[in-house]
Amino acid sequence: MSAQFFLQQCLIGLTNGALIALVALGYTMVYGIIGLINFAHGDLIMLGACLALSIVGALGLAAVDPAVTWVAIAGLVLVCGLACGSLNVAVDRIVYKPLRNAPKLAPLVSAIGVSFIFMNIGLFWLGSADRSFPELLPSDNVLPDDWGLQFTQKDRLVVLIVVPLMVALSILVRWTKLGKAMRAVSQDPTAAALVGVDVDRVIAATFFIGGFLGGAASVVYSLYINTIGFQMGFQNGLYAFTAAVLGGIGSIPGAVLGGVVIGLVRALASAYVGERWTGAIVFAILIVILVFRPEGLLGRRVREKV
Amino acid sequence: MADARRDSAANPAARNQSGKKAASASSSPLLDLEGITVRFGGLVAVSDLELDVEEGSIVSLIGPNGAGKTTAFNCVSGIYSPTSGSVRFRGKRLERAFTPGTILKALAVGLLTGLLFAAAAVDLDRLWMAVVKRGMITGEPFTASGAMERLRGYFRAELAIDQMAGKWRVVSADGSDVLAIKRDLALARLVRDGLQAKVTAWRTGPGTVPDASDLATTGDAAAASVVLPPVKDEVLDRLAAGKSRIRFRGWAGLFAGMLLGTTGTLAVWQRGRRSPHVVARAGISRTFQNIRLFSNMSVLENVLVGLDRTIPGGVLAMLLRTPANRRGEAEAKRRALAALDFVGLSGNANRIAGQLPYGDQRRLEIARALATGAQLLLLDEPAAGMNPSETGDLAGLIERIRASGVTVLLIEHHMNVVMRVSDRVAVLDHGTKIAEGTPAEVRRDEKVIEAYLGGEA
Numbered sequence: 001m002s003a004q005f006f007l008q009q010c011l012i013g014l015t016n017g018a019l020i021a022l023v024a025l026g027y028t029m030v031y032g033i034i035g036l037i038n039f040a041h042g043d044l045i046m047l048g049a050c051l052a053l054s055i056v057g058a059l060g061l062a063a064v065d066p067a068v069t070w071v072a073i074a075g076l077v078l079v080c081g082l083a084c085g086s087l088n089v090a091v092d093r094i095v096y097k098p099l100r101n102a103p104k105l106a107p108l109v110s111a112i113g114v115s116f117i118f119m120n121i122g123l124f125w126l127g128s129a130d131r132s133f134p135e136l137l138p139s140d141n142v143l144p145d146d147w148g149l150q151f152t153q154k155d156r157l158v159v160l161i162v163v164p165l166m167v168a169l170s171i172l173v174r175w176t177k178l179g180k181a182m183r184a185v186s187q188d189p190t191a192a193a194l195v196g197v198d199v200d201r202v203i204a205a206t207f208f209i210g211g212f213l214g215g216a217a218s219v220v221y222s223l224y225i226n227t228i229g230f231q232m233g234f235q236n237g238l239y240a241f242t243a244a245v246l247g248g249i250g251s252i253p254g255a256v257l258g259g260v261v262i263g264l265v266r267a268l269a270s271a272y273v274g275e276r277w278t279g280a281i282v283f284a285i286l287i288v289i290l291v292f293r294p295e296g297l298l299g300r301r302v303r304e305k306v
Numbered sequence: 307m308a309d310a311r312r313d314s315a316a317n318p319a320a321r322n323q324s325g326k327k328a329a330s331a332s333s334s335p336l337l338d339l340e341g342i343t344v345r346f347g348g349l350v351a352v353s354d355l356e357l358d359v360e361e362g363s364i365v366s367l368i369g370p371n372g373a374g375k376t377t378a379f380n381c382v383s384g385i386y387s388p389t390s391g392s393v394r395f396r397g398k399r400l401e402r403a404f405t406p407g408t409i410l411k412a413l414a415v416g417l418l419t420g421l422l423f424a425a426a427a428v429d430l431d432r433l434w435m436a437v438v439k440r441g442m443i444t445g446e447p448f449t450a451s452g453a454m455e456r457l458r459g460y461f462r463a464e465l466a467i468d469q470m471a472g473k474w475r476v477v478s479a480d481g482s483d484v485l486a487i488k489r490d491l492a493l494a495r496l497v498r499d500g501l502q503a504k505v506t507a508w509r510t511g512p513g514t515v516p517d518a519s520d521l522a523t524t525g526d527a528a529a530a531s532v533v534l535p536p537v538k539d540e541v542l543d544r545l546a547a548g549k550s551r552i553r554f555r556g557w558a559g560l561f562a563g564m565l566l567g568t569t570g571t572l573a574v575w576q577r578g579r580r581s582p583h584v585v586a587r588a589g590i591s592r593t594f595q596n597i598r599l600f601s602n603m604s605v606l607e608n609v610l611v612g613l614d615r616t617i618p619g620g621v622l623a624m625l626l627r628t629p630a631n632r633r634g635e636a637e638a639k640r641r642a643l644a645a646l647d648f649v650g651l652s653g654n655a656n657r658i659a660g661q662l663p664y665g666d667q668r669r670l671e672i673a674r675a676l677a678t679g680a681q682l683l684l685l686d687e688p689a690a691g692m693n694p695s696e697t698g699d700l701a702g703l704i705e706r707i708r709a710s711g712v713t714v715l716l717i718e719h720h721m722n723v724v725m726r727v728s729d730r731v732a733v734l735d736h737g738t739k740i741a742e743g744t745p746a747e748v749r750r751d752e753k754v755i756e757a758y759l760g761g762e763a
Contacts, residue, residue, distance in 0.1 A: 124430075180607060180610060191594070195674055
């Protein structure tokens with residue numbers, strides 16, 4: 001078990017963690033603004049992957065020239081992001097908005113319902129068996145050979161998509177009036193409405209952004225893992241939700257940190273303990289952390305929520 | 307966006323001017339509560355409250371705890387809808403208007419719901435199978451017109467061909483009846499045509515004229531040479547009834563869905579008709595009994611939240627920081643600082659709101675409310691928890707707010723504040739207004755003394 005092996009596992013963990021974080025942001029933003037655990041978020045991402053698969057199939061993107069691949073991937077991210085964002089807004093309008101003043105359990109149960117509806121649509125779309133997603137990117141190493149580390153083009157893709165999106169999100173929340181309105185609504189929706197903020201529009205914007213990030217995540221996931229299925233939303237959603245809670249649900253930096261921590265733990269656990277035990281270890285660590293920091297890693301110190 | 311810009315342009319700059327004009331010209335009050343009743347279940351919080359607030363005045367609402375004062379405030383600011391009665395501001399009800407667009411939107415949602423219901427009623431899975439998948443199995447190239455033809459075929463309940471375990475099957479349109487199994491596709495097609503003719507004849511009956519859609523599918527000469535498998539009478543009955551059954555289901559689903567979707571949308575719309583942000587944008591702003599600041603944000607940001615709708619441009623303009631967007635932000639910041647200066651918080655702009663001393667938090671809440679360009683300010687117990695010297699400052703602030711052209715409606719327990727600043731005082735007890743008049747009149751009122759000191763005494 002050399003240092004090199006350890007570094008390699010960390011690299012894998014970081015890449016996986018970035019992907020988890022992108023999904024976790026969708027959970028944490030919606031929770032931060034309306035206090036709803038959007039159980040349908042994982043399945044939204046599954047639908048994004050369905051759409052990506054259909055687009056790749058219909059346009060024959062699998063056989064396209066490598067020079068154009070990056071343009072194709074950027075286009076996929078944009079299209080799936082817009083589609084998932086719009087779908088998320090539509091669900092908010094139809095399902096959650098009429099329940100805005102209802103007890104918290106009502107929208108929660110509705111979210112579980114939406115999750116099943118999405119899963120059924122996915123079953124209809126993909127069929128019951130897992131489908132393989134075309135390899136748009138080769139798995140060759142982009143690091144110099146003498147480093148002895150594997151960092152493939154796919155890993156690079158994850159970083160190249162996830163990091164800019166997160167930077168853009170932080171700028172949006174920190175510096176724009178929309179971000180300011182989002183922070184205000186997350187702290188006190190009534191007071192925000194009473195100074196003239198259109199709370200429903202701010203909530204819709206939050207759902208759109210969360211959905212857009214989810215759509216981007218679905219493309220990255222499909223290209224990275226290369227297998228999609230109608231049940232993929234459940235497990236991935238669960239890990240991402242765990243990441244959001246670990247980091248402090250409602251906190252944006254917390255979701256990123258939680259994603260990275262879970263990615264690292266998963267990679268190291270499967271390398272040093274065994275693949276079978278990763279789930280148990282991740283959740284055991286989650287429990288230990290929550291015992292000492294019930295509000296999550298960044299839940300209180302960075303109190304800025306969205 | 308458009309209306310946000312309009313009222314921002316009309317607001318604080320024009321406020322003083324329009325205030326004076328309206329006060330001298332019109333006799334209708336700025337705020338007019340008419341027969342406001344609020345019930346929570348069996349409890350009557352406010353009962354038949356009448357209250358006029360003249361422009362440029364300071365009106366106080368006083369009464370023992372639980373008298374319904376804050377509930378009345380919540381009705382004015384749109385947090386609750388009154389059970390009955392109306393709130394008018396400058397003669398307008400401040401509700402979202404019922405326009406043709408509202409009905410159109412409801413109808414559009416209804417149509418969408420109707421289509422979903424219809425799709426479910428005619429069995430979406432089987433429809434999909436009939437229109438798209440079966441074509442793929444039989445190897446026909448997919449064309450829009452071909453799909454359209456198969457879609458029509460499904461609604462005519464025509465027999466179709468699909469594949470199972472390498473053999474071709476003649477099945478009913480929804481796939482639930484299998485009538486024949488053949489190795490050869492061409493033969494299966496001939497059998498299908500022959501059986502279809504039989505089903506059509508069974509439906510139309512002897513001596514009747516088949517309609518146009520039936521003629522299109524009646525078999526040709528080649529079909530006559532094929533030996534058709536026997537079909538039981540009850541199966542023929544079922545197949546013949548398929549056409550009317552599928553059409554009935556489709557229409558019933560569409561109709562039920564449209565009805566549900568349209569009425570549901572209208573019901574939800576009606577519930578959210580009076581929303582706080584519409585009221586706030588019209589020029590009514592308020593503070594809260596228990597301070598409700600955005601306590602994790604800076605003092606300046608707290609005030610800016612109410613001014614952000616005056617900044618032009620959408621998300622893209624914000625991210626790109628266009629010149630108009632930057633000018634808007636600079637102007638909003640200038641106005642926010644002016645509001646902070648007005649309440650005496652100018653040195654604290656960059657502190658975190660939650661870390662301000664209690665009295666300053668109250669004043670920040672007032673600054674935030676004023677900065678929205680309010681013409682009517684509702685203050686809910688602004689002096690709660692203040693010492694006598696702070697209370698005196700607050701009374702001075704309220705008078706300066708009035709002097710700047712903003713009308714004030716005040717809930718307060720500190721009688722020295724109420725008696726000093728109010729033009730009129732209304733007294734609530736158990737949700738009912740028991741007295742109204744100038745401070746001096748109210749102070750002498752028997753019923754008021756009774757309410758405050760207890761009736762039996």
